[in-house]
Amino acid sequence: MHQKTFIAKDGQAYLIRIDDTGEEILVFREEEPLGVIDLKRLQEAKGAESFLVSVLDLEKCKRIGIGEAALRYHKEVFHRPLRANGNVREGRQSGENPMTRDGIAFIGNMRRKGVIELIDFHDAFSEDE
Numbered sequence: 001m002h003q004k005t006f007i008a009k010d011g012q013a014y015l016i017r018i019d020d021t022g023e024e025i026l027v028f029r030e031e032e033p034l035g036v037i038d039l040k041r042l043q044e045a046k047g048a049e050s051f052l053v054s055v056l057d058l059e060k061c062k063r064i065g066i067g068e069a070a071l072r073y074h075k076e077v078f079h080r081p082l083r084a085n086g087n088v089r090e091g092r093q094s095g096e097n098p099m100t101r102d103g104i105a106f107i108g109n110m111r112r113k114g115v116i117e118l119i120d121f122h123d124a125f126s127e128d129e
Contacts, residue, residue, distance in 0.1 A: 001017060001018070001019060001020060002017070002018040002019075002020075002073075002077045003015055003016060003017040003018070004016055004073055006065075006066065006069045006070075006073075008061070008064040008065050008066055008069075009063075009064040009065050010064045012029060013029070014027055014028065014029050014034070014061065014066055015027070015028040015029070016066070016069060016070045016073050018070075018073065018074055018077060021041070022039060022041065022051055022074065022077070022078045022080070023038065023039050023040065023041060023051070024036065024037075024038055024039070025037040025038075025039070025070045025071075025073075025074060027058065027061055027066055027070060029061070034058075034060040034061045034066075035057055035058040035059070035060055035061050035066065035067075036055065036057045036058075037053060037055065037056055037057070037058070037067070037070055037071070038053075038054045038055035039051040039052060039053055039054060039074070039082070040052045040054050042083070049080050050080050050081040050082065050083050050117075051074070051078070051080055051081070051082050051083065052082075052083050052084065052085065052119075053082065053083070053084045053088050053107070053116065054088060055088070056088050056103050056106065056107070058106075062102060062106075067106055067110075068109075068110060068113070068115060071110060071115050071116065072115060075115070081116075081117055082115065082116040082117070083116060083117045083118070083119045084107050084110075084111070084116050084117075084118060084119075085118065085119050088103065088107065
């Protein structure tokens with residue numbers, strides 16, 4: 001288990017916890033679970049690995065820097081690229097629910113900052129839409 005404390009834009013301390021597989025990022029404030037990012041480990045050509053964002057559920061802690069901090073921490077711990085495509089869900093129970101505009105904007109912002117890379121979805125997170 002990997003974890004670190006992050007002071008968000010709202011001035012509060014949050015705990016970012018990543019499981020040993022790298023496939024789950026949890027966000028807590030004072031032991032209360034607030035958000036989750038699920039990732040899927042991908043095997044690429046020549047044995048390289050990356051992680052694909054599959055669930056983005058940060059509704060209770062959005063717009064305060066937690067999502068970006070969590071993804072950057074993941075890259076720091078696992079030293080693997082993070083990727084996203086058009087199949088990101090807005091929560092574990094959301095089934096086939098597509099991302100909201102906030103989620104799309106977040107992925108687009110992370111792409112512009114170089115935190116994640118897009119695959120298989122031709123500018124899915126472009127703000128030109």
